[in-house]
Amino acid sequence: MxxxxxxxxxxxxxxxxxxxxxxxxWHVRQKRDLAVKALPEWEELRQAAETIKTHTLEHLGYYLERFEARAQANSLEVYWAEDARELRQIVAKLLQEHGARRVVKSKSMLTEECGLNPYLESFGIEVTDTDLGERIVQLAGDRPSHIVLPAIHLKKEQVAEIFARELGTDPAESDPFRLTRAARSHLRQKFLEADAAITGVNFALAEEGGIVICTNEGNADLGTALPDLHIACMGLEKVIPSARELGIFTRVLARSATGQAITAYTSHFLRPKPGGRLCVVMVDNGRSRLLAEGQEKLLSCIRCGAxxxxxxxxxxxxxxxxxxxxxxxxxxxxxxxxxxxxxxxxxxxxxxxxxxxxxxxxxxxxxxxxxxxxxxxxxxxxxxxxxxxxxxxxxxxxYPGLRRTLMGILGSLLPRLPRSWVYNRFNLWGREHEMPRPARRSFSRLYREHKQ
Ligand code: SF4
Incomplete structure (x- = not known):
């Protein structure tokens, strides 16, 4: 527990x-506030985003089937996974059929949720996370601590140590610009060698049968550019009715996540590249249960981290x-x-x-x-x-009468007790706080006197 x-x-x-x-x-929160204040229609956008999400979740079956049909018409392959185990099996099978040994993966909370990396690694498949923050925590043998800023718990000096150990850079070099350059050349090689790409999905467009992936580093685009196999993993709640509604979400997502007006790369994947395969795995993993239990609000989340x-x-x-x-x-x-x-x-x-x-x-x-x-x-x-x-x-x-009497007794008794009787392992509040000295006359007595 x-x-x-x-x-x-x-x-x-x-x-x-x-x-x-x-x-x-807090700095990121303030950036978000500034970006939001620059948009007079912000509250209307939020209202629209909420309404669209509520509507889509109320008709989720319809939109998912619509997405599947349109995606298949666009030559995408669509798979359904009931739980994390099924997702892992489907992805591993696709990679094995393709003979993939090296995979580049862009940020996907769903694959973290389903424990995909360790599963694929158990088959000898090398999985490289290509989002910079995720790559840092992967090299450190650590876990992401934030959904948008996975390495926010690490200082640049710690990143310098990790890079020195894993990539052979200078341990004294903690300049973020140079660290980023080192990560870039390391990742560039991984992109060139990759046999397949795995990505998440920010939005699935039911009407168009395509998927949209937002990144600030362009790593999803780089990862999917060369290999012939692209596997996109999405939770069922990622579907929205059509590209018409997309603009509302991209506007609120970027501002809420990092205070930017727009995410640097908003990439649309509508069909496989010539000669390639684009496989979309739609994962339930408890989502339909949440829906059935009336917790659909929780499925509206667009993972902005705000x-x-x-x-x-x-x-x-x-x-x-x-x-x-x-x-x-x-x-x-x-x-x-x-x-x-x-x-x-x-x-x-x-x-x-x-x-x-x-x-x-x-x-x-x-x-x-x-x-x-x-x-x-x-x-x-x-x-x-x-x-x-x-x-x-x-x-x-x-019972106010009981409360007043008891507080009166405690207020006069506690300060006279030995300290260890009051501040001990049973008093969790007292671990961080010091009790104030009670006033000689209670507030209610003063109030009564004042009123008279
Ligand atoms: S991450 Fe938090 S703030 Fe962002 S959409 Fe989800 S619940 Fe809302």
């Missing part, structure tokens, strides 16, 4: 790292503390909805401040979703103690 509070405490052991992690993400950048808990606890592929507010809601037992602590890793709701480009009411997940996750047996505590708190809060 993931213990977010314990993982966050481990992250905070290094206050310097916690500080710059917080600042780096809710992470703004979340005070994420910024101060790091992506790895969530133990999930997608961290932060949306990751906590999704994980809680999928496996209440394993991820019971995640919906509680939230202050319910609602900042994520305000930035989400598709207007997911994240803090309400998290609150709902809390109500479900609190029922796991491990939270028996927490449940009892909350019941006691409810009793305490329901």
């Amino acid at each position: 993931i213990d977010h509070a314990r993982n966050a405490a481990a992250f905070l052991q290094n206050p310097e790292r916690a500080r710059w992690h917080d600042q780096a993400l 809710c992470m950048n703004t979340c005070p808990v994420y910024r101060r606890s790091g992506g790895h503390s969530y133990g999930t592929v997608v961290p932060g507010p949306i990751g906590s809601a999704l994980a809680g909805a999928r496996d209440c037992r394993e991820y019971a602590s995640l919906p509680f890793a939230c202050t319910l401040c609602g900042s994520c709701d305000l930035v989400c480009p598709v207007r997911i009411d994240l803090h309400r979703q998290l609150y709902r997940e809390r109500e479900r996750c609190i029922r796991v047996p491990e939270y028996r103690g927490k449940r009892r505590g909350l019941k006691a708190a409810a009793l305490f809060l329901r």
Whole structure:
């Protein structure tokens, strides 16, 4: 069972790292704010994006079948995978049939979710992540900690060490420009040698039967340019009705993710290249269950990462503390909805401040979703103690007279007790806080006197 509070405490052991992690993400949030303010129609775009997503998810079966038919008419091959295992098997089979030994892969949270890399590597297939941040964490033997900025938890000096160890660069060279150049020449060779390319999918266009992939580095385009086999992996929720709606999503996605007006490369794949194959694997892996359970809001996510950048808990606890592929507010809601037992602590890793709701480009009411997940996750047996505590708190809060009397007694008693009786392992709040000295006269007494 993931213990977010314990993982966050481990992250905070290094206050310097916690500080710059917080600042780096807040900087991205501010860039997003500036980009958004430049668009007077921003709220209308959000409203439109939400409406289109809701409509598409309500008619998901229709749009998926429409996409499949139109894609097949465009000579794309379409495969359906019920779960992660099936996705892995389909991709491995396609690669083996093609005789592929070296694969370049652009960023795809879905393939992370399905554990594709280790599976393919077990067949002796070399998989190279080509997004710079993902390549850094891959070389480090680490995991991404953010869906848009996978290596945000690493400082440039740490990247210099990783590159020196893995690519033979100068360990003292931590200039981002030079590090990027080193990564570029290393990856260029991988692109030239690749037998096949794997990509994610940002949007699948039902009407046109094509897919759209957004990257800032052009790595999906470079990866798919040479090999004859392109495998695109998409979650069922990626479909949108047609190219007419695409502009709304590309506008809100880029601004929310990095504060850019447009993602550097928005590439459309409508048919295979001459002599090549373009295979689209559509993956369910629990998505239709979420839909059936009325959690369709969570499937509206376009993976921009804005809710992470703004979340005070994420910024101060790091992506790895969530133990999930997608961290932060949306990751906590999704994980809680999928496996209440394993991820019971995640919906509680939230202050319910609602900042994520305000930035989400598709207007997911994240803090309400998290609150709902809390109500479900609190029922796991491990939270028996927490449940009892909350019941006691409810009793305490329901009766003001009882609350006043008890607080009065505690206020006069606690300061007189030995410190170790108050600040001990049972007092979690007291780990980070010092109790204020109670006032000599209570607020309600002062209020009464003042009123008289
Ligand atoms: S929930 Fe909203 S803000 Fe968070 S990643 Fe998804 S689309 Fe972006």
